[in-house]
Amino acid sequence: MKAIVYRRYGGPEVLGMEDVPEPKLGPESVLIDVRAVSVNPVDWQTASGDLDGRFDVHFPVIPGWDVAGVVAEVGPTVTGFAVGDEVIGYVREDSIGRGTYAERVAAPVRTIARKPVNLSWEQAATVPIAGLTAYQSLVHALRVEAGDTVLVQAAAGGVGSFAVRIAVALGARVIGTASARNHDYLRSLGAEPVTYGPGLAERVRPLAPAGVTAVMDMYGGEELVSSLGLLREDARGRVVSLTNDGVLEHGGTFVFARPSTEDLDELRRMIESGLAVPEITTVLDLSEAAEAFRLSRTGHVRGKIVLRVSAG
Ligand SMILES: NC(=O)c1ccc[n+]([C@@H]2O[C@H](COP(=O)([O-])OP(=O)(O)OC[C@H]3O[C@@H](n4cnc5c(N)ncnc54)[C@H](OP(=O)(O)O)[C@@H]3O)[C@@H](O)[C@H]2O)c1
Numbered sequence: 418m419k420a421i422v423y424r425r426y427g428g429p430e431v432l433g434m435e436d437v438p439e440p441k442l443g444p445e446s447v448l449i450d451v452r453a454v455s456v457n458p459v460d461w462q463t464a465s466g467d468l469d470g471r472f473d474v475h476f477p478v479i480p481g482w483d484v485a486g487v488v489a490e491v492g493p494t495v496t497g498f499a500v501g502d503e504v505i506g507y508v509r510e511d512s513i514g515r516g517t518y519a520e521r522v523a524a525p526v527r528t529i530a531r532k533p534v535n536l537s538w539e540q541a542a543t544v545p546i547a548g549l550t551a552y553q554s555l556v557h558a559l560r561v562e563a564g565d566t567v568l569v570q571a572a573a574g575g576v577g578s579f580a581v582r583i584a585v586a587l588g589a590r591v592i593g594t595a596s597a598r599n600h601d602y603l604r605s606l607g608a609e610p611v612t613y614g615p616g617l618a619e620r621v622r623p624l625a626p627a628g629v630t631a632v633m634d635m636y637g638g639e640e641l642v643s644s645l646g647l648l649r650e651d652a653r654g655r656v657v658s659l660t661n662d663g664v665l666e667h668g669g670t671f672v673f674a675r676p677s678t679e680d681l682d683e684l685r686r687m688i689e690s691g692l693a694v695p696e697i698t699t700v701l702d703l704s705e706a707a708e709a710f711r712l713s714r715t716g717h718v719r720g721k722i723v724l725r726v727s728a729g
Pocket residue numbers: 457458459546547550570571572573574575576577594595596597598599613614635636640658659660672673674713716717718719720721
């Protein structure tokens with residue numbers, strides 16, 4: 418089968434399309450005929466060696482953790498899925514080597530769930546990592562509810578777009594950060610936009626004079642520090658960071674999204690009831706993965722980039 422592969426750490430130039438062996442199907446896994454995968458910053462961060470300290474990496478590596486596709490075969494102990502099921506998955510295992518940028522993927526059942534029926538394959542591929550990260554941050558870590566005012570950093574990105582919509586669906590008011598060109602997009606998601614960067618606190622305070630009640634941080638630098646100062650006195654510690662585990666020293670939570678069929682099922686129910694997925698700004702063919710990495714590395718993609726693998 419065809420897959421995108423890299424044999425050493427580096428930038429987009431290390432990616433190539435190759436013929437690779439078919440994945441082996443474990444007893445508790447399903448084989449997925451891949452229709453689409455979405456591109457996440459972690460894909461190129463891993464390829465550049467940034468996660469070398471956190472995961473064992475076995476070269477050659479097929480990048481990618483998100484997948485949407487059709488079950489082609491099931492392992493002998495699998496009961497909840499059958500051949501022909503349309504599924505999505507966040508196929509992260511404990512080491513890195515066999516990812517999802519491929520025609521077929523073997524996915525442990527704990528990493529997959531049914532695809533929302535109202536989404537295209539490209540839209541479905543946007544859900545697993547970005548949706549789970551937003552959902553697990555807002556629901557499990559921050560326990561956001563009606564009456565909250567949530568500050569969502571990087572609100573126009575993949576995770577941010579989901580986070581704004583999920584927080585709004587939970588009944589919260591959302592202040593989201595983005596550059597000016599994305600402010601109308603943030604309004605369309607349901608957020609009140611502010612520009613990120615120096616002076617952020619001064620721009621947020623007029624919108625929330627008493628302070629915000631929860632913060633979702635994605636970049637972990639100066640903006641995490643200024644966000645902490647924006648938390649209302651009785652909301653200290655209601656902060657999640659996706660990139661800086663120093664947040665633990667402030668009573669907050671470091672989130673690294675975890676595969677969960679249960680949480681994907683909950684997202685599916687929300688999406689089938691009307692929760693919209695992020696805008697897809699670019700769809701490329703699998704063979705154009707290097708171009709997708711280049712775009713994602715700019716750090717200014719609105720919504721998501723998706724790679725089309727097969728039309729079925
Ligand atoms: N821990 C986890 O489990 C986990 C999971 C997913 C993602 N992440 C991390 O979370 C971050 C966001 O992920 P993503 O998938 O949403 O990325 P993304 O889709 O690439 O995010 C791009 C967005 O970030 C905005 N942005 C760039 N610099 C910013 C800044 N300094 N402040 C606020 N917004 C800024 C851009 O807005 P403008 O174009 O308007 O500048 C753009 O819309 C990444 O660092 C990623 O590695 C962590």
